[in-house]
Amino acid sequence: xxxxxxxxxxxxxxxxxxxxxxEGVRGIGDDCAVIPQRSGLDTLVSTDMLIEGSxxxxxxxxxxxxxxxxxxxxxxxxAAMGGNPTATFLSFALPKTLPDGWVEAFMQGYADISSxxxxxxxxxxxTASPDRLCINVAVLGFCPHGAAKLRSSAREGDLVCVTGTLxxxxxxxxxxxxxxxxxxxxxxxxxxxxxxxxxxVSEGLSLAxxxxxxxxxxxxxxxxSDLRHIMEESGLGASVxxxxxxxxxxxxxFCALQGLDAEELAAAGGEDYELLFTMAPDARPSVPYxxxxxxxxxxxxVWPGSNRDFVGFRHLI
Amino acid sequence: xxxxxxxxxxxxxxxxxxxxxxEGVRGIGDDCAVIPQRSGLDTLVSTDMLIEGSxxxxxxxxxxxxxxxxxxxxxxxxAAMGGNPTATFLSFALPKTLPDGWVEAFMQGYADISSxxxxxxxxxxxTASPDRLCINVAVLGFCPHGAAKLRSSAREGDLVCVTGTLxxxxxxxxxxxxxxxxxxxxxxxxxxxxxxxxxxVSEGLSLAxxxxxxxxxxxxxxxxSDLRHIMEESGLGASVxxxxxxxxxxxxxFCALQGLDAEELAAAGGEDYELLFTMAPDARPSVPYxxxxxxxxxxxxVWPGSNRDFVGFRHLI
Numbered sequence: 001x002x003x004x005x006x007x008x009x010x011x012x013x014x015x016x017x018x019x020x021x022x023e024g025v026r027g028i029g030d031d032c033a034v035i036p037q038r039s040g041l042d043t044l045v046s047t048d049m050l051i052e053g054s055x056x057x058x059x060x061x062x063x064x065x066x067x068x069x070x071x072x073x074x075x076x077x078x079a080a081m082g083g084n085p086t087a088t089f090l091s092f093a094l095p096k097t098l099p100d101g102w103v104e105a106f107m108q109g110y111a112d113i114s115s116x117x118x119x120x121x122x123x124x125x126x127t128a129s130p131d132r133l134c135i136n137v138a139v140l141g142f143c144p145h146g147a148a149k150l151r152s153s154a155r156e157g158d159l160v161c162v163t164g165t166l167x168x169x170x171x172x173x174x175x176x177x178x179x180x181x182x183x184x185x186x187x188x189x190x191x192x193x194x195x196x197x198x199x200x201v202s203e204g205l206s207l208a209x210x211x212x213x214x215x216x217x218x219x220x221x222x223x224x225s226d227l228r229h230i231m232e233e234s235g236l237g238a239s240v241x242x243x244x245x246x247x248x249x250x251x252x253x254f255c256a257l258q259g260l261d262a263e264e265l266a267a268a269g270g271e272d273y274e275l276l277f278t279m280a281p282d283a284r285p286s287v288p289y290x291x292x293x294x295x296x297x298x299x300x301x302v303w304p305g306s307n308r309d310f311v312g313f314r315h316l317i
Numbered sequence: 318x319x320x321x322x323x324x325x326x327x328x329x330x331x332x333x334x335x336x337x338x339x340e341g342v343r344g345i346g347d348d349c350a351v352i353p354q355r356s357g358l359d360t361l362v363s364t365d366m367l368i369e370g371s372x373x374x375x376x377x378x379x380x381x382x383x384x385x386x387x388x389x390x391x392x393x394x395x396a397a398m399g400g401n402p403t404a405t406f407l408s409f410a411l412p413k414t415l416p417d418g419w420v421e422a423f424m425q426g427y428a429d430i431s432s433x434x435x436x437x438x439x440x441x442x443x444t445a446s447p448d449r450l451c452i453n454v455a456v457l458g459f460c461p462h463g464a465a466k467l468r469s470s471a472r473e474g475d476l477v478c479v480t481g482t483l484x485x486x487x488x489x490x491x492x493x494x495x496x497x498x499x500x501x502x503x504x505x506x507x508x509x510x511x512x513x514x515x516x517x518v519s520e521g522l523s524l525a526x527x528x529x530x531x532x533x534x535x536x537x538x539x540x541x542s543d544l545r546h547i548m549e550e551s552g553l554g555a556s557v558x559x560x561x562x563x564x565x566x567x568x569x570x571f572c573a574l575q576g577l578d579a580e581e582l583a584a585a586g587g588e589d590y591e592l593l594f595t596m597a598p599d600a601r602p603s604v605p606y607x608x609x610x611x612x613x614x615x616x617x618x619v620w621p622g623s624n625r626d627f628v629g630f631r632h633l634i
Contacts, residue, residue: 014421014424014428015424015428015438018424018425018428018431018432018438019428019431019432019437019438020437021437021439022403022404022437025404025437025439027404027437027438027439027440028438028439028440028441032440033404033406033439033440035403035404035439035457037354037355037356037358038354038356038357038358039354039355039356040355041354041355043360043457045404045406045439045440045455045457046406046440047406047408047440047441047442047453047455048408048442049408049409049410049442049444049451049453051410051444051445051446051447051451053447054410054444054445054446054447055444086339086352087339087342087344087350087352087362089350089362089363089364089455091364091365091366091453092366093366093368093371093451104331107331107332107335108331108335111331111332111335111336114335114336115335115336120336120337120338120339120342120344121332121335121336121344121345122338122342122344122345122350122352122362123344123345123349123350123362123363123364124345124364125364125365125366125453127366127368127371127372128368128371129368129371130368130370130371130449131370131448131449132447132448132449134366134368134410134451136364136366136408136442136453136455138362138364138406138453138455140352140360140362
């Protein structure tokens with residue numbers, strides 16, 4: 001859910017002028033909208049669009065993987081708030097040129113990840129496309145009222161933390177885009193991380209209930225880009241130590257062989273769908289995590305010990 | 318919301334096999350999904366995708382009109398259940414070739430209809446498209462628990478009724494596709510009905526609270542197609558009298574001049590976004606409506622006094 005990232009159209013200001021946010025509702029500017037219900041629960045909603053040629057190439061991803069990933073990136077938006085995902089709505093525009101069985105394989109991937117997380121498919125829209133495949137998923141979830149972890153809740157002095165390892169998906173994309181050997185165990189692992197991401201739902205729920213955990217979001221564009229959203233929404237800066245970024249053995253081995261910079265992939269590569277969160281130094285989450293930096297006063301993102309800057313992941317166009 | 322209409326992919330069966338519907342939830346097969354909340358309200362959700370070249374041509378519709386219509390067709394899905402629309406989520410993939418001011422004008426149309434119905438814009442996804450404009454809107458609404466008017470609730474002997482007039486939007490499309498004179502008052506009216514449809518929210522709310530009103534949906538593909546959904550979901554047939562279809566004076570005048578069959582446009586033309594509902598013969602709705610036929614035993618749609626059959630509206634491709 002990234003309605004904010006399109007500064008070039010001056011859209012944000014126009015939307016905020018024309019669409020006053022209803023009282024108590026958290027709308028644009030986070031992974032999900034947060035809508036209080038009378039029941040003591042908040043409804044979480046997000047939506048993501050994937051366009052052939054922009055977000056994926058049909059030659060590079062199997063229909064099963066694309067179905068999985070389409071649901072995964074949306075479920076991840078609910079995980080990012082510390083919520084429970086419940087249902088998705090799938091729209092797609094299908095070109096007539098899709099091979100036999102393509103849609104069925106797509107739906108199988110979509111169904112497999114949905115059933116793993118107990119997420120129902122409750123509707124959608126299927127239409128013909130003149131050429132490109134276009135997919136949109138809207139996801140619903142819930143959390144106890146007021147419990148959603150917002151990007152705006154970071155505090156100065158908070159530790160900056162991530163779940164899992166970073167950069168694996170970017171390395172998988174590198175394999176795809178450069179037509180590298182996919183048969184090694186490292187390549188298999190990295191491709192799996194790119195094509196079949198795992199939304200961190202249970203980790204998000206655990207973190208949301210841990211005292212001292214403040215801001216949270218999922219990592220879709222790389223921490224170099226995503227952490228800036230937490231900084232902006234919280235009115236803070238941050239300092240991140242490159243050497244602390246958690247790297248998988250597979251990524252290290254692959255990068256050594258290919259002459260790639262693993263830290264750069266971890267800092268600026270997108271689509272990890274791990275959780276990025278900030279917490280008080282004395283917080284004690286019960287899920288595995290890595291401390292990578294600290295929230296600071298000011299508004300800058302600095303990388304001590306490095307003279308580089310990272311801008312985060314960009315999609316194909 | 319038309320996940321059901323894509324029989325050629327065998328999608329329905331696969332979805333019903335893979336995605337068991339949660340208890341108490343009404344998912345695929347109606348204008349909206351109906352999700353009970355603990356609060357005594359049901360959440361209504363629908364989603365619609367609009368693709369350039371399939372649903373619209375940029376040369377034929379202004380950005381303001383397209384923005385209006387994108388929100389309108391979704392708000393209409395909530396109206397079709399007898400619900401209150403509350404919020405939308407707008408995804409679009411924008412080609413770089415859009416003229417300056419296009420997005421702003423689109424958002425103005427979207428904002429104007431949203432504020433007319435008190436609907437908030439709570440999020441979305443904005444992305445680049447390699448070529449075609451692609452729009453997806455998801456809409457949320459609510460109604461009292463159990464009050465949503467379903468397609469499956471029609472009863473044998475019910476009167477078949479519609480709000481407003483039919484065929485105006487199809488005539489507007491005819492003007493667009495054939496490059497006819499747009500300057501006459503009739504053309505202006507018909508184009509307005511095509512490009513700036515009015516969701517029947519207050520009518521839907523009123524009908525939903527009227528005793529004896531049973532099934533309801535909105536007319537997006539023409540009654541010849543849409544009434545079949547009520548028939549299928551309710552396990553009934555229907556008989557519709559062509560001569561009873563409500564026609565606007567503008568449509569009659571335009572069709573007389575152009576040598577078009579107004580009844581055919583009214584029966585098979587799409588995008589009227591009026592409400593189609595069935596009710597007990599002694600029901601007394603307080604909104605204006607026209608009785609056009611009756612629900613019957615069996616599974617056939619018949620047009621007494623006519624030897625024609627109608628298949629309903631198809632989009633551009």
